[in-house]
Amino acid sequence: MRRRIAVSGRYLALIFGLIITVTPFLYMVSTSFKSQAFVLSFPPEFIPRPATLSNYSQALTTQNFKLYFLNSLIVAVVSTTASILISSMMAYAFARFRFPGREIIFRTLLIGLVIPAVMLLIPQFILAKYLGLLNSLFGLIFFYVAGSLSLNTFLLRGFFASLPLDLDHAMQVDGGNAWTRYWRLAMPLSKPAVATATCHTMGACIRGLINCHSARHYSIYYFPALLRSRPHCRGG
Amino acid sequence: MAARLTVGKETVSRAAQLNKKSSQLRARIQKNATPYLFLAPGVLLFLTAVIYPTLQALKMSFYDWKIVSGAISQFIGFENYIRAFRDSHFWLSLSKGIWKGVGWAMMIFLAALQGVPKELEEAADVDGANRWQRFKAVTLPAIAPATTFVAIMLVIGGFNVFISVQLMTDGGPIGQTDVLLTYMYRQAFSFLDFGYGSALSAILSLVVFAFALIQLRLFRSRSGEDI
Numbered sequence: 535m536r537r538r539i540a541v542s543g544r545y546l547a548l549i550f551g552l553i554i555t556v557t558p559f560l561y562m563v564s565t566s567f568k569s570q571a572f573v574l575s576f577p578p579e580f581i582p583r584p585a586t587l588s589n590y591s592q593a594l595t596t597q598n599f600k601l602y603f604l605n606s607l608i609v610a611v612v613s614t615t616a617s618i619l620i621s622s623m624m625a626y627a628f629a630r631f632r633f634p635g636r637e638i639i640f641r642t643l644l645i646g647l648v649i650p651a652v653m654l655l656i657p658q659f660i661l662a663k664y665l666g667l668l669n670s671l672f673g674l675i676f677f678y679v680a681g682s683l684s685l686n687t688f689l690l691r692g693f694f695a696s697l698p699l700d701l702d703h704a705m706q707v708d709g710g711n712a713w714t715r716y717w718r719l720a721m722p723l724s725k726p727a728v729a730t731a732t733c734h735t736m737g738a739c740i741r742g743l744i745n746c747h748s749a750r751h752y753s754i755y756y757f758p759a760l761l762r763s764r765p766h767c768r769g770g
Numbered sequence: 771m772a773a774r775l776t777v778g779k780e781t782v783s784r785a786a787q788l789n790k791k792s793s794q795l796r797a798r799i800q801k802n803a804t805p806y807l808f809l810a811p812g813v814l815l816f817l818t819a820v821i822y823p824t825l826q827a828l829k830m831s832f833y834d835w836k837i838v839s840g841a842i843s844q845f846i847g848f849e850n851y852i853r854a855f856r857d858s859h860f861w862l863s864l865s866k867g868i869w870k871g872v873g874w875a876m877m878i879f880l881a882a883l884q885g886v887p888k889e890l891e892e893a894a895d896v897d898g899a900n901r902w903q904r905f906k907a908v909t910l911p912a913i914a915p916a917t918t919f920v921a922i923m924l925v926i927g928g929f930n931v932f933i934s935v936q937l938m939t940d941g942g943p944i945g946q947t948d949v950l951l952t953y954m955y956r957q958a959f960s961f962l963d964f965g966y967g968s969a970l971s972a973i974l975s976l977v978v979f980a981f982a983l984i985q986l987r988l989f990r991s992r993s994g995e996d997i
Contacts, residue, residue, distance in 0.1 A: 540901070551876065620812045627808035636805075639813060646820050647923075648978040653954070653971035656830070656964060657823035680819030683812055685923075692919060696885060712804045726884050 566590070609671055610739040613678040617735050618728060620679065621686035622694075626716045628687070629694035630702065646684030678739050686731045693727035694720050831968035843965075850969035859953060860970065882916030883909070922982050950974050 561580070565573055566589055568582040593599050627633075628640055658677060667673030697720060705715050721728065831850055833843040854860045886909055894904045910917075950970060958967025 620815065623808045624812040627805040631805035631808075633802070633805045639809065642821065643816065644982065645824070645975075645979065646816060648975050648982060649820070649824055649971075653827050653968060653975070654820070654823045656958075657826035658819065660826070661819070661823055676815075677819055680815050683816050683820075687812065689919065692916065693885070712808070716808070726880075730880075 605671060606740055609674050609678065610736050613675045613682070613739045614732055614735045616675065617679045617682045617686055618731055621683050621731070622690050622721060622724075622728065623716065624683070624687045625690035625694050626720055628691045629697075630712075630715075630720075643684050643687055646681075647688065651681060682735045682738060686735060689731050690724065690727055693724045697723055827968045828972055830964055831966075831972050833965045835963075835965040835968070846965070850966045851973070853966060854969055854973060860950070879913065879916060879920065882913040886912040918985065922985050925978070925981050925985065 561578070564580050564582055567585045567587070569584070569586045569588065572579070572582065572584075624643070628636065662668055662673050662677070665673075665676075667676055701719055701723075702715055705719055710718070832845060832847060834846050834849075836843045890908050890912065891904060894908050899907065951974070954967045954970040954974070957963045957970065
């Protein structure tokens, strides 16, 4: 009996978590099958009546959907790969070495977590212009990677630090240099953390792009808009 | 003869010593340089794309910044900051922190929980600990670093809520649902007051940074661990 209560309690907690995370997503899917007139109907309906596929056919035919999707894919995949590689390298340095400047560099990185991205829009736009990164996917990737470095480094450093040092020593005795220890030991052992960081970075990149597409009239709202066009600051 | 031999030997051993020394030195340089090589790409990118713009934004916060090219921006010192501290709307929007990101936090916890050694749990089980005791005494301490991380990130995320508020209410009605970032966004991009906007974000960054440091201290002293 007690066991049954414990089990049902556990399911209840899980179901509660599931509902608050999944409901918005399901509602989005449901809305995608509604025609414009029913989107904001009150009370909101989960099962669209009447259901329609016109939104999908419109997306696939009239908009430049393929290009947008490809752009998103390229930017997300390249940014995520680069970000994970670069930040895991930094994380390894912080977790496995003692060197002058370690604390100050780490604190500086920590600053990256607390700066509101919106604050950096204008200076970053000027910088992108100066570096010739406007109107290019590479420009996007450049700033996405830079923006995700702090979080990923912070996350991975914790996991690298929790790996047993003995393994490192054993590998060192066998002649493994620092790069080998990082690439062949720390990275494979930190798969869960690397996976978490990957999902999070990928999500952030894709969301950023989607936001820019849907909110195009905020011309200086997001990088993509920023990097694609000239700043329409007046009346932005 | 004997003396010459000694000299020869000495020379040889001296050369060997020098050789050894230089190779030692090389090894040391290599060893000392290693962490910096690991850090170099990330730090360079970070300095260029984040720190430099941050400094620029800080600079803007001390000016009556004119975005129009050709117009002269005037240096006004701390005036933007003084204005913020006198602005009642600033205090109102600062007082709101929104909690979100449950799914994200759970992923971090899941990753951390997979790292908890099974042996520890079994040992506690053998010692007669029930499930709750086991969770309290074994699992929680084992995932303490992850907990610190999630707590800090949630508070930072709470202060940095922007998109959802901007899209849902745009701070309205009459600024009642403003969080600091939407207020700042309006100042900068609607009223084109970039100096004031930058000052607001600088204050927000400082507040969040202070919170993060306090949390780091608290968790560190409790778990006695370096995260």
